[in-house]
Amino acid sequence: MIYKSRIGFRFSDEFLDVFQTFNCLGDTENPEKFGACTVQDAKEAIELAKSAHQSYKRSSVEFRARFLTEIANELDQQRDSLVEMFCKESSLPAARGNSELDRTLLQLRSYGAYLLNPSWNRPLVSEIPNSPFKVSTELRAIGPVAVFGSSNFPFAYSTAGGDTASALAAGCPVIVKAHSMHAGTSYLVAECILKVAQEVGAPDGVFSHLLDNGFDIGEELVTNESIKAVGFTGSIKGGRALMDLAAKRLGPIPVFAEMGSVNPVVFFNNELEKNSELWIDKFTKSIATDAGQFCTKPGLLFVPNSEIGTSFLKDLSYQLLVTEPQCHLHPKLFNSFKEQVDETFKWIPTKLPYHSQPVLRIVEAKLFLNDYNYYEEYFGPQAIAVQYESVEQLFIFLEKLQGQLTATFIGTKSEIEEQETIVEVLKEKAGRIIINGVPTGVTVCDSMVHGGVYPAASDSRFTAVGTQSIYRFLRPIAVQQI
Amino acid sequence: MIYKSRIGFRFSDEFLDVFQTFNCLGDTENPEKFGACTVQDAKEAIELAKSAHQSYKRSSVEFRARFLTEIANELDQQRDSLVEMFCKESSLPAARGNSELDRTLLQLRSYGAYLLNPSWNRPLVSEIPNSPFKVSTELRAIGPVAVFGSSNFPFAYSTAGGDTASALAAGCPVIVKAHSMHAGTSYLVAECILKVAQEVGAPDGVFSHLLDNGFDIGEELVTNESIKAVGFTGSIKGGRALMDLAAKRLGPIPVFAEMGSVNPVVFFNNELEKNSELWIDKFTKSIATDAGQFCTKPGLLFVPNSEIGTSFLKDLSYQLLVTEPQCHLHPKLFNSFKEQVDETFKWIPTKLPYHSQPVLRIVEAKLFLNDYNYYEEYFGPQAIAVQYESVEQLFIFLEKLQGQLTATFIGTKSEIEEQETIVEVLKEKAGRIIINGVPTGVTVCDSMVHGGVYPAASDSRFTAVGTQSIYRFLRPIAVQQI
Numbered sequence: 001m002i003y004k005s006r007i008g009f010r011f012s013d014e015f016l017d018v019f020q021t022f023n024c025l026g027d028t029e030n031p032e033k034f035g036a037c038t039v040q041d042a043k044e045a046i047e048l049a050k051s052a053h054q055s056y057k058r059s060s061v062e063f064r065a066r067f068l069t070e071i072a073n074e075l076d077q078q079r080d081s082l083v084e085m086f087c088k089e090s091s092l093p094a095a096r097g098n099s100e101l102d103r104t105l106l107q108l109r110s111y112g113a114y115l116l117n118p119s120w121n122r123p124l125v126s127e128i129p130n131s132p133f134k135v136s137t138e139l140r141a142i143g144p145v146a147v148f149g150s151s152n153f154p155f156a157y158s159t160a161g162g163d164t165a166s167a168l169a170a171g172c173p174v175i176v177k178a179h180s181m182h183a184g185t186s187y188l189v190a191e192c193i194l195k196v197a198q199e200v201g202a203p204d205g206v207f208s209h210l211l212d213n214g215f216d217i218g219e220e221l222v223t224n225e226s227i228k229a230v231g232f233t234g235s236i237k238g239g240r241a242l243m244d245l246a247a248k249r250l251g252p253i254p255v256f257a258e259m260g261s262v263n264p265v266v267f268f269n270n271e272l273e274k275n276s277e278l279w280i281d282k283f284t285k286s287i288a289t290d291a292g293q294f295c296t297k298p299g300l301l302f303v304p305n306s307e308i309g310t311s312f313l314k315d316l317s318y319q320l321l322v323t324e325p326q327c328h329l330h331p332k333l334f335n336s337f338k339e340q341v342d343e344t345f346k347w348i349p350t351k352l353p354y355h356s357q358p359v360l361r362i363v364e365a366k367l368f369l370n371d372y373n374y375y376e377e378y379f380g381p382q383a384i385a386v387q388y389e390s391v392e393q394l395f396i397f398l399e400k401l402q403g404q405l406t407a408t409f410i411g412t413k414s415e416i417e418e419q420e421t422i423v424e425v426l427k428e429k430a431g432r433i434i435i436n437g438v439p440t441g442v443t444v445c446d447s448m449v450h451g452g453v454y455p456a457a458s459d460s461r462f463t464a465v466g467t468q469s470i471y472r473f474l475r476p477i478a479v480q481q482i
Numbered sequence: 483m484i485y486k487s488r489i490g491f492r493f494s495d496e497f498l499d500v501f502q503t504f505n506c507l508g509d510t511e512n513p514e515k516f517g518a519c520t521v522q523d524a525k526e527a528i529e530l531a532k533s534a535h536q537s538y539k540r541s542s543v544e545f546r547a548r549f550l551t552e553i554a555n556e557l558d559q560q561r562d563s564l565v566e567m568f569c570k571e572s573s574l575p576a577a578r579g580n581s582e583l584d585r586t587l588l589q590l591r592s593y594g595a596y597l598l599n600p601s602w603n604r605p606l607v608s609e610i611p612n613s614p615f616k617v618s619t620e621l622r623a624i625g626p627v628a629v630f631g632s633s634n635f636p637f638a639y640s641t642a643g644g645d646t647a648s649a650l651a652a653g654c655p656v657i658v659k660a661h662s663m664h665a666g667t668s669y670l671v672a673e674c675i676l677k678v679a680q681e682v683g684a685p686d687g688v689f690s691h692l693l694d695n696g697f698d699i700g701e702e703l704v705t706n707e708s709i710k711a712v713g714f715t716g717s718i719k720g721g722r723a724l725m726d727l728a729a730k731r732l733g734p735i736p737v738f739a740e741m742g743s744v745n746p747v748v749f750f751n752n753e754l755e756k757n758s759e760l761w762i763d764k765f766t767k768s769i770a771t772d773a774g775q776f777c778t779k780p781g782l783l784f785v786p787n788s789e790i791g792t793s794f795l796k797d798l799s800y801q802l803l804v805t806e807p808q809c810h811l812h813p814k815l816f817n818s819f820k821e822q823v824d825e826t827f828k829w830i831p832t833k834l835p836y837h838s839q840p841v842l843r844i845v846e847a848k849l850f851l852n853d854y855n856y857y858e859e860y861f862g863p864q865a866i867a868v869q870y871e872s873v874e875q876l877f878i879f880l881e882k883l884q885g886q887l888t889a890t891f892i893g894t895k896s897e898i899e900e901q902e903t904i905v906e907v908l909k910e911k912a913g914r915i916i917i918n919g920v921p922t923g924v925t926v927c928d929s930m931v932h933g934g935v936y937p938a939a940s941d942s943r944f945t946a947v948g949t950q951s952i953y954r955f956l957r958p959i960a961v962q963q964i
Contacts, residue, residue, distance in 0.1 A: 058906075124928045124929035124950070125929055126925070126927035126928050126929040126930070127927075128925045128927070129925075133919060133925075135914075135925060135927060135929045135930055136929055137929045137931065138909075140909065140910075142942065142943070243729070243734060244729070247725070247726070247729035247730075247734070248729075251885070251935075251936040251937070252725060252729070252936060252940070254941065254943070403733070424540075427620075427622065427959060428622075430959065431958075431959055431960065432617075432959060432960040432961075432962060433959060433960070433961045433962065433963075434962045434963070435961070435962065435963035435964070436963065436964060437615060437962060437963075443608070443610045443611075443615075443617060443962075445608035445609075445610070445617060446606045446608050447606035447607055447608040447617045447618055447619045447960055448608070448617055448960050449619065449958045449959055449960035451957075451958075452959075453733075453957075454733040454734060455733070458734070459736065460624065460957040461624070461736070461953075461954075461956065461957045461958070463958065463960075468606070468958070471943075472943075474943065475933075475935075475942040475943045476913075476931045476933075476943070476945065476950070477909060477912065477913055477914060477915060477931055477934075478913065478914040478915070478929055478930055478931035478945075479914075479915045479917070480914060480915065480916045480917065480919060480925075481915075481916070481917035481918065481919075482917070482918060
């Protein structure tokens with residue numbers, strides 16, 4: 001059997017190529033075979049989405065809330081088979097699969113519930129002076145949205161993930177291009193969405209699912225004039241390519257790309273004096289867990305050049321080196337991590353294939369400023385640490401950083417207050433500031449901002465996580481009448 | 483004396499070229515001479531804005547509200563000289579100069595006042611379950627903003643206009659590239675802003691004013707990595723050129739371009755039967771006033787092919803032809819209007835130079851669909867009318883329209899309700915829907931949306947008019963702490 005794409009409620013007829021996913025832990029291809037769809041399939045899915053948009057945009061918020069909730073319920077029903085496929089395709093443990101699925105359900109349910117809040121659509125009414133007219137604002141769904149699943153969150157930032165949940169909540173049909181590394185998980189999730197769409201009576205075309213292991217389908221999705229927005233989670237290179245394609249269209253469209261980040265962490269002396277062990281433990285886990293393949297993994301640590309700073313680094317280094325090697329999601333990700341590490345550091349050999357040893361790379365301050373490789377994201381269980389001599393030097397280091405998803409400060413209350421200019425430097429770049437916590441683990445809530453200045457994200461004015469992500473796919477109109 | 487650019491509080495040293503503005507009514511160049519600044523001046527203004535950003539972004543809302551109010555007060559103080567220069571450079575009447583200045587003051591004051599509303603910054607706080615952390619949202623100024631003044635609103639959408647007022651309200655320094663057609667008005671307005679900036683103690687660089695009659699300064703403003711957003715009001719060609727430049731940057735930035743629109747109007751029979759004279763009067767004025775040089779001028783009228791429809795068109799045609807010829811803002815705008823008209827229609831000669839005869843061009847339905855020139859914006863006192871045979875034909879016409887700033891419906895309550903699918907077609911394209919009014923005259927209020935689907939505007943999710951325009955220049959960050 002060959003798994004096929006879904007053009008709305010129907011299956012695609014033919015396929016160009018067959019591909020399989022890979023299990024790094026077993027060092028073997030998974031047995032499932034997936035048919036890569038044609039550009040014509042993509043065009044048909046887009047036409048169907050355009051037609052579904054005519055009715056779905058006008059569906060009631062109650063309908064959409066129910067649709068999202070029922071998708072969550074169906075995914076929960078299928079939990080066992082979903083998590084099994086998730087583990088086979090990602091080499092992540094079942095506990096992670098279950099917790100990521102829980103997060104996915106929470107997103108679907110909370111974005112749906114948010115619509116039932118009467119002020120969700122930011123209603124505004126004004127009177128026109130000396131006239132009988134009133135002007136009132138309506139928020140409208142922007143149109144069909146193309147979603148590109150991420151490699152590292154097969155559930156939460158892929159097929160039924162944050163982009164899909166927020167676009168469907170906004171009233172936009174969604175076409176997902178499955179991530180080829182977890183096509184089977186994506187397929188099963190898509191089946192759940194489509195089953196529910198049919199059950200609740202959503203229009204055909206409200207959701208389509210395209211299987212592909214190349215670039216043509218993605219290009220069609222971003223350049224087709226009937227697609228009105230794009231959601232993407234992945235590399236800077238990939239995100240920028242989509243941004244460039246979208247900017248060249250006859251009618252340019254917004255691309256919400258959540259891309260790379262080194263997630264700087266600044267440590268201060270007094271807090272390390274007080275709680276060194278706590279932070280060693282927390283940062284070991286934050287750097288190493290699930291092979292450090294999180295967009296919010298703390299990748300660059302700024303530690304004072306002091307007795308406690310040096311001792312903290314020694315202990316953190318040690319803890320990471322005694323942490324077991326971690327398995328990568330996919331051979332491609334393993335290989336690109338290994339190559340990138342080898343360019344600047346020495347790769348640490350491991351016994352198991354596709355595994356990387358968690359490690360801290362300590363770089364001398366005088367070398368740090370002059371090598372751009374120290375400012376790059378390494379997508380694996382590694383962090384770079386540099387010891388700063390003074391606040392002035394720290395300031396220079398931070399000024400050189402690009403836009404970030406997160407920036408973290410570990411300090412006592414008075415240290416954080418005293419170093420307000422340092423905090424301000426990173427507030428100018430990051431989407432989220434964490435005081436005395438780790439950056440991994442992005443809470444799904446109203447006030448969350450998962451985004452930041454380019455290249456962390458394509459548009460710093462929006463978040464990819466939390467209920468406010470819905471507003472990416474809505475546009476206001478004013479209705480002026482008596 | 484040669485008027486020079488302002489690099490913050492200082493004047494530019496040298497200039498590349500000298501240019502003058504033109505008075506179409508007097509058919510003569512105005513005596514004032516303006517020095518075109520150098521790219522180096524632009525770079526210095528940008529550096530100064532970057533430095534001003536460090537403190538201005540952290541100014542209190544009370545400070546910014548006062549700053550905007552004092553600018554309004556100063557402009558009001560200088561009303562006589564401002565309006566005199568406005569009239570010389572635009573050939574518009576003093577009454578229009580005064581009312582446009584009033585609108586400008588209202589924008590400055592109301593955007594400032596909006597900041598004093600405690601919920602202006604959309605505060606959100608969430609608790610993280612099973613943890614002591616709270617996540618709260620802060621809105622932050624995006625950074626230095628480049629503003630390109632419009633040709634047709636020397637006050638309200640230029641130097642101290644909507645883009646400047648909303649960016650300054652958001653906490654962003656502004657660099658204005660003066661529109662070369664009204665450089666003198668722009669200069670005088672800039673002097674008012676800079677005088678107030680010094681008086682209230684705003685940082686040097688919070689505002690700069692660049693005089694230029696070419697394209698190099700604009701290109702520097704949009705491509706310099708320290709500029710973080712662009713505001714533009716003008717043609718599709720000009721706006722798209724800026725969008726393309728911004729998209730190619732190392733770090734792409736948002737361009738808010740408010741561009742072209744034909745502003746379709748759909749008339750229904752019963753309302754015409756009832757109030758034909760009222761609508762003839764209102765649309766004559768809306769098409770002809772100030773030479774129809776409004777981005778919201780009704781440019782395309784869809785009238786039923788019925789006895790009342792035909793009689794309405796005859797009377798509207800007549801009323802426009804007996805309206806006096808209108809003077810254009812500038813010879814360039816006159817010439818491009820004349821050339822564009824001559825391509826598709828016949829130009830109507832007038833006695834006075836740079837004047838155009840208000841006119842309605844009636845196009846046969848069977849010809850209408852096949853010539854794209856009928857769907858184009860004509861920036862002058864002309865509208866195109868077509869008579870539709872049926873709602874089905876009307877639907878086909880409307881489907882072909884591009885994105886619009888406005889769409890207007892003239893019908894009885896029951897006609898509007900019955901033709902809901904027709905209204906929906908245009909809601910899908912336009913930023914503002916007007917029921918039984920004219921599209922010209924955009925009220926400054928909280929609920930206004932002046933924008934729409936591309937090419938009416940570059941990003942349909944934001945408005946260029948009203949208090950909500952402030953959010954174009956703000957980005958949220960989440961602060962996560964105990």
